[in-house]
Amino acid sequence: MAKTIMIQGTMSSAGKSLMTTGLCRLFRQDGYSVAPFKSQNMSRNSFTTRDGLMMSRAQAIQAEAAGIEPNALMNPILLKPVTDMGSEVIVNGESRGHMRAADYFKYKRTLIPEIMRAFETLSASYDIIVIEGAGSPAEINLKKDDIVNMGLAKMTNSPVLLVGDIDCGGVFAQIVGTLVLLDDDERDRVKGTIINKFRGDIEILKPGPVMLEEKSGKHVAGVLPYLDVDIEDEDSLVRGKPKDPSDTKRTDDPAYQQEQYDKLAAGIRANVNMPFIYDVLEGLL
Numbered sequence: 001m002a003k004t005i006m007i008q009g010t011m012s013s014a015g016k017s018l019m020t021t022g023l024c025r026l027f028r029q030d031g032y033s034v035a036p037f038k039s040q041n042m043s044r045n046s047f048t049t050r051d052g053l054m055m056s057r058a059q060a061i062q063a064e065a066a067g068i069e070p071n072a073l074m075n076p077i078l079l080k081p082v083t084d085m086g087s088e089v090i091v092n093g094e095s096r097g098h099m100r101a102a103d104y105f106k107y108k109r110t111l112i113p114e115i116m117r118a119f120e121t122l123s124a125s126y127d128i129i130v131i132e133g134a135g136s137p138a139e140i141n142l143k144k145d146d147i148v149n150m151g152l153a154k155m156t157n158s159p160v161l162l163v164g165d166i167d168c169g170g171v172f173a174q175i176v177g178t179l180v181l182l183d184d185d186e187r188d189r190v191k192g193t194i195i196n197k198f199r200g201d202i203e204i205l206k207p208g209p210v211m212l213e214e215k216s217g218k219h220v221a222g223v224l225p226y227l228d229v230d231i232e233d234e235d236s237l238v239r240g241k242p243k244d245p246s247d248t249k250r251t252d253d254p255a256y257q258q259e260q261y262d263k264l265a266a267g268i269r270a271n272v273n274m275p276f277i278y279d280v281l282e283g284l285l
Contacts, residue, residue, distance in 0.1 A: 001123045001124065002035075002122070002123040002124075002125075002126045002127055002128055002129045003127065003128050003129075003281045003282070003283075004123075004128070004129045004130075004131055004156055004157070004158040004159075004281075005023070005128070005129075005130055005131070005158065005159060005160075005161065005277070005280060005281055006130075006131040006132075006133060006152070006153050006156075006158040006159065006160045006161070007019050007020050007023070007130065007131070007132050007133060007160075007161055007163060008133035008136075008137050008149055008150075008153075008160050008161070008162050008163070008190075009133065009135070009136060009162070009163045009164070009165075010136055010138075010162065010163065010164040010165065010171075010174035010175060010177075010178045011135065011136050011165065011174065012134075012135050012136075013165065013168075014163045014164055014165040014174075014196060015163045015165060015194075015196040015197065015224070016132050016133060016134075016163060017058050017062075017132060018227075018229070018231060018264060019161075019163055019194070019196070019224075019268070020036055020038075020062055020130050020131075020132040021036075021061060021062045021065045021231060021261065021264060022065070022261075022264040022265050022267070022268040023130045023265075023268065023277075024036055024062050024063075024065045024066035024130050025065040025066065025261045025262065025264060025265040026265040026268055026269055026274075027066075027127075027128050027130070028065070028066050028067050029262075029265060032126075032127040032128050033068075033125075033126045033127045033128070034066045034068075034126055034127060034128040034129070034130060035063065035066060035068060035071075035074060035122050035125070035126045035128075035129055035130075036059050036062035036063060036066065036074050036129075036130050036131075036132065037059075037074055037075075037118075037119060037122060037129050037130070037131045037132070038056065038058070038059055038074070038075050038131070038132040038133075038134070038148070039075075039076060039077060039115045039118075039119075039131075039147055039148050039152050040075075040076075040077040040078075040079065040108070040115075040134060040147060040148045041056040041058060041059065041075050041077070041078055041079070041134065042078075042079040042080075042081065042087065042134070043056050043057065043058065043078065043079075043080070044080055044081060045057040045058070045232075046078060046080060046090075047059075047060035047070060049069075049070050049071060049072055049093065050069065051093075052093075053072040053092070053093020053094065054072065054078060054090050054093050054094070054095070055070060055071075055072045055074060055075040055078060055090075055093060056075045056078050057232065058075075058132075058232075059074040059075040059132075060074075061231065061232055062074070062130070062132075064257070064261070065261040065264075065265075071122075072092055072093030072118075073092070073118040073119075073121055073122055074118075074122065076091060076092055076111070076114050076115050076117075076118040076119075077089070077090070077091055077108075077111055077114070077115065077147075078090040079104070082098055085100055085101050085102075086098055086099060086100045086101060086104075087099065087101070087104065089104060091111060091114055092114060092118065105145065108145065108147055109145055109147065111147070112147060112155070115147060115152070115155070116155060119155075119156055128281065129156075131152065131153075131156065131158055133148060133149040133152070133153075133160075134148045134149065135149070136149070136178060137149035137150045137160075137162075137178065137182060137186065138177070138178040138181035138182060140181055150182065150183075150186040150189065153186075153189050154185075154186075154189075158189070159189060159190075159191045159280045159281075159283070159285070160189045160190045160191065161190075161191065161192050161193070161194060161221065161277075161280070162175060162178060162179070162190050162192075162193045162194070162218070163193070163194045163196050164178075164193065164194070164195055164196060165196050165197050166195050166196065166197055166198050167196075167197035167198075167199065167226060168197075171195055172208060172211070172212050172215070175193050175195075175212060175216060175218075176212070176215050176216050179216055179218065190218055191218070191219070191280045191285050192218055192219040192220065192221035192273075192276060192277075192280065192285075193212070193216065193218050193219070193220050193221065194220070194221050194222050194223075194224060194272065195208075195209065195212075195220065195222070195223045195224065196224045197224065197225075197226045198223050198224065198225050198226060199225065199226045202223070205223065209223065219273075219276065221272055221273045221276050221277065222268075222271050222272030222273055223271060224267065224268065224271050224272065225267070225271060227263075227264065227267045229260050229263050229264045229267070230256075230260050231257070231260050231261070231264060
């Protein structure tokens, strides 16, 4: 069975998707077979696999970074919004029709066996599974029936890294507040935190992570700068800069995209405590 690590965020766009992408690339560079996994994704951005199944484009990109073929098992549930109150529900790459949000909320726990079959199949085939959460684990109105954040972490027995976004302000409150709203056993799963999208003088920031560790009781595993990488993103390490319409190289040059995955992995390797991450993977913390 694969070792697992789960990336959760204090909110949407904290940096979960590209952090997952970067770790997939980094672990591959270090000689491991690795696959991404996100139990449920809500996105209009879908990808069709070689065998004609639908999955989220984010997990397809993560698979590409990991050097493997995208597989619908990496995203067993894809919700494609149709209206503000409903989505097309796609399970293991095949549509099960449209559902209103309230109906899906009642239905989703019946999909847990599908989620776990997908996860266990991948786990039997790879050394490492990098799991991505969705939104925030501290949505207290949704926690009871959660299948994508702490609920999934428990089902897969995965340690968690919590990512916060300093660029939008309030990162210390984001992280401490999220931890406060978790149950004790959930809080114990969080092995470390990452401050993401930092811009400015790191010397001015330096007291902050020390105080954050004191307040949270969790190791700050890294401060990631605002990375200038050209990778399609959902929850992003970067807030996208306007793209030059004439720059077709960004979309149709596979070598360029591979360079971007390497650049992302290098940014993580340079700014995150990777020995700590490997200790988390090994269950030493």
